[in-house]
Amino acid sequence: xxxxxMIIFAAVLSALMNMSCEEDFSPKAEFKEKYVLWCIVNASxxxxxxxxLAVLAKTYNVEGLDPYKNRIDPVLTDADIRLYADExxxxxxxxxxxxxxxTRYDSTFIYYRSVPVKLRYGSxxxxxxxxxxxxVLSSETRLPLNTGLEFSEAFDQGFSTINRSPGxxxxxxxxxxxxxxxxxxxxxxxxxxxxxxxxTKFQNVPLRYIDNDPYFPxxxxxxxxxxxxxxxxxxxxMLSAGDTMKQNYTIKNFVFSLLEYDTPLSFYYSxxxxxxxxxxxxxxxxxxxxxxxxxGIFGSTLSISRTFxxxxxxxxxxxxxxxx
Numbered sequence: 534x535x536x537x538x539m540i541i542f543a544a545v546l547s548a549l550m551n552m553s554c555e556e557d558f559s560p561k562a563e564f565k566e567k568y569v570l571w572c573i574v575n576a577s578x579x580x581x582x583x584x585x586l587a588v589l590a591k592t593y594n595v596e597g598l599d600p601y602k603n604r605i606d607p608v609l610t611d612a613d614i615r616l617y618a619d620e621x622x623x624x625x626x627x628x629x630x631x632x633x634x635x636t637r638y639d640s641t642f643i644y645y646r647s648v649p650v651k652l653r654y655g656s657x658x659x660x661x662x663x664x665x666x667x668x669v670l671s672s673e674t675r676l677p678l679n680t681g682l683e684f685s686e687a688f689d690q691g692f693s694t695i696n697r698s699p700g701x702x703x704x705x706x707x708x709x710x711x712x713x714x715x716x717x718x719x720x721x722x723x724x725x726x727x728x729x730x731x732x733t734k735f736q737n738v739p740l741r742y743i744d745n746d747p748y749f750p751x752x753x754x755x756x757x758x759x760x761x762x763x764x765x766x767x768x769x770x771m772l773s774a775g776d777t778m779k780q781n782y783t784i785k786n787f788v789f790s791l792l793e794y795d796t797p798l799s800f801y802y803s804x805x806x807x808x809x810x811x812x813x814x815x816x817x818x819x820x821x822x823x824x825x826x827x828x829g830i831f832g833s834t835l836s837i838s839r840t841f842x843x844x845x846x847x848x849x850x851x852x853x854x855x856x857x
Contacts, residue, residue: 564594568609568827570662570670573798574616574652577836582649587614587625589645589662589670592828606638613663614645618656618676623647654679660831672824672831677793680707680756682839684789691844691855692787694762702759705789709756714799716792717750717758719765723772723853726781733785738768752802769851779852786856790838797823798832 572587589609595602614625625645632642659673685704705717719738724731739747741761750758773782794802804821822828848855 565592567592568664568668568670570660570672570824570827570829570831572614572616572660572829572831574618574650574658574674574676574833575836576652576656576676576833582651585616585623585625585647585650587616587645587647587660587662589614589664601637603637606640606643608643609664610643611665612645613661615661616647616650617659618650618652620657621651623650652676654835658831658833668826670824670826670829672797672829674795674797674823674831674833676833677710677713677795677835678708679835679837680710680791680793682707682789682791682837684839688841688844691847692841693844693847694766695844695847695850697762699763701762703762703765704757704759706757707791709754710793712754712796712799714752714754714794714802715756716752716794718790718792719760720788720790721768721772722785722788724783724785724856726783736768736772738787739764742767752806754799769853772853773851780854782852783854783856784843784848786843787841788838789841790836793835793837795833795835797821797830798834801830801832 569590569592570587571589572585574585575583577583589612590607591609593600593603593605593607610627612627616623616625625647627643628646629641629643632638632640654676655678656676657673658676660671662670664670683706685702707715721736721738722733723736724733737749738760739749740759741748741764747764747767769784773779776782800823801821804819821830823831843855845855
């Protein structure tokens with residue numbers, strides 16, 4: 534998990550460290566060194582208190598216009614970083630991990646990690662990063678509230694699409710929290726038995742099919758999502774596509790998950806991914822930042838989910854077993 538988040542940090546920092554010249558018409562403005570702080574507080578109430586990560590770096594200059602000519606890692610070390618959640622202080626320590634990609638930098642990746650942080654819905658969050666030279670970066674945000682989840686059907690007898698009318702849908706709703714982005718996902722969790730080995734896998738379910746192509750949910754500010762029962766059946770069929778040994782497949786459950794970004798992170802994500810509709814054209818490329826004293830982003834995410842058992846009759850229509 535930490536290595537995956539480090540890959541995301543590296544990609545984001547590459548974009549943030551070019552921000553100082555994006556606001557000018559000139560392809561390359563006068564260089565001004567700035568400091569960059571990146572910290573996203575991730576909260577999931579499935580796992581309780583969690584360690585949070587942060588990265589510090591500085592902008593850099595290169596000859597010409599290609600930023601990838603730089604081969605010196607711009608990371609900043611020996612900083613004093615502290616996170617405050619509901620006024621409780623959590624100190625970060627410096628740590629390293631191996632890079633998955635060493636084509637540009639061959640040194641270990643340096644980051645900061647906190648002790649496990651206790652979070653609650655709507656926690657007030659702030660961060661300070663004091664650099665060895667005396668510079669201070671800071672920011673604040675608030676963890677999203679629990680949106681709650683409502684379903685058009687709760688499947689008390691197990692998830693099933695049996696006896697549904699053509700074109701009917703399963704609907705999920707939640708409350709909105711201002712300018713927050715939501716990322717919904719419906720997944721089928723199942724196992725495959727291959728000889729003596731049993732492996733667990735998952736299959737994401739599309740909302741529907743358009744011209745035989747699956748259409749999956751994207752990020753949105755909308756407080757609802759609808760899954761076609763026909764698309765759910767198609768996803769179930771695809772689990773064993775080309776395999777005649779259907780009895781080796783066991784359906785464990787369906788899991789609906791919702792990832793929510795707070796306002797700063799939603800603004801940042803929108804600034805690097807364009808507007809939220811298919812008809813707008815961006816004429817600027819400014820990247821959102823909420824770091825006082827520098828550049829970067831301090832935001833938070835909240836993950837909630839609901840697990841549904843599966844109807845044995847429904848699983849058997851595909852030749853599958855269910856977990857008992």
